[in-house]
Amino acid sequence: MPAKPPTVPADQQSSVAAIRHLAERGYEATTAGDLADAVGMSRSTFFRRFGSKDDVIFADHDHALAQLADFLDATELQPGEALVEGTADVLRLLVRDPEAARLRFELMHERPALRDRELVITHRYERVFARYIRRVQQPATPDWVAPSLAASLVAVHNAALRDWLRERITDAPRAVTRDLHRLTALYERWLTAEGGRQRVLVAVYDASGSPDAVLGAVAAQLDREGR
Amino acid sequence: MPAKPPTVPADQQSSVAAIRHLAERGYEATTAGDLADAVGMSRSTFFRRFGSKDDVIFADHDHALAQLADFLDATELQPGEALVEGTADVLRLLVRDPEAARLRFELMHERPALRDRELVITHRYERVFARYIRRVQQPATPDWVAPSLAASLVAVHNAALRDWLRERITDAPRAVTRDLHRLTALYERWLTAEGGRQRVLVAVYDASGSPDAVLGAVAAQLDREGR
């Protein structure tokens, strides 16, 4: 599989038409020639534009991936927040066109080969995440952290997408944001300078105060520590 | 790509021969027919046995995957330990035949398509891990935990394998065991009953005692909590 020319936005509509055609007539039953006809170009041009019969199905991933890379390059957010936001943005993009997402999903059930293809495509996100994490992580972070967290981000994203496609959840970006916050919290010590410090809170309180007063004092102390 | 018959051990030698041939003559330059000749069977039989030109390169993964599934089904180890041991065992198996591993590695550099193929194959480990984690995790564990941890296990494994192939480390199983212990520690609260309990230690002590006495009392209390 050779280098594929970058997908221009105009292709987006064509690709939806192609996906629709594939879903209606079946994946195997549709030849590359049929597909080319369906999107209104010659077989040659079809391959030049989309690279392969499979890639037409995942055309928007190119866009989402580029957007993610740009975002991570430019963001000023804290690393944990940046990862959560970046991942949620990708999901938002994929969820924006429910019809395409659902047809893709059906096709992937019909054809395991497409599942594989999707896997490969989503793995490119992993690489982008890992590169970003390596760039922003604390000094002396072990090598395994970046690939490990990157893989988890993609896995959590994919799980949320699946749940949404199966209609187990309705607000996928919200769900993924919640889950990702908990995930990145696990890695906080390598993502933020404060996370690395072991802290001991010594609370000295007036024994004559009420339990509520003690709790209040502890809460105030926790706030001062920053979350 | 249809169902592939399970790889029998006899194929293992054949597959090494095939890999060697591919590495020597180049991937593109070798047709499926050449490969069939190289391993001493007809083109038809070659496809029946290995399913595809790519799969012959990753034939041992079938074995490793089956071994992992059996191990996780049967083990009595604590979940965290089981995951570490299972993953390390897979790595041990892949590292056992350094020549095959290295040739595979070279081929994957030459042909990005093979990288993709490997990705798909290693993803099957993720599913096996996720299923096991879901089975043993604590009640009320959030849904995202199993896929997230499973993906990390595979990622850490792959990172160790890559480091070993690049000769950045010499004892891959040892390195991966160390890293995986740290990884599973992050998820301990969902993997063990003790990890899940939030504990608050309230130490009431005699203000007239020495600091050492206080520390001693605290230490004793911690011991009684188990660990």
Next chain:
DNA sequence: ACAATGAGTGAAACCCAGTTTCAATTACCC
């Protein structure tokens, strides 16, 4: 012993995704 069944193999024809080549068309630019 010997048919019958069935699994494994090879040969050949076949399908189709993806590539390559070349000619035709279009767009662009001075």
Next chain:
DNA sequence: GGGTAATTGAAACTGGGTTTCACTCATTGT
């Protein structure tokens, strides 16, 4: 307008993977 470069289409070609069929050789039942 004319010349150049990029885009498109047509057609032939390569090779992976499938299918069909015939053949061999165990295994099994009688």
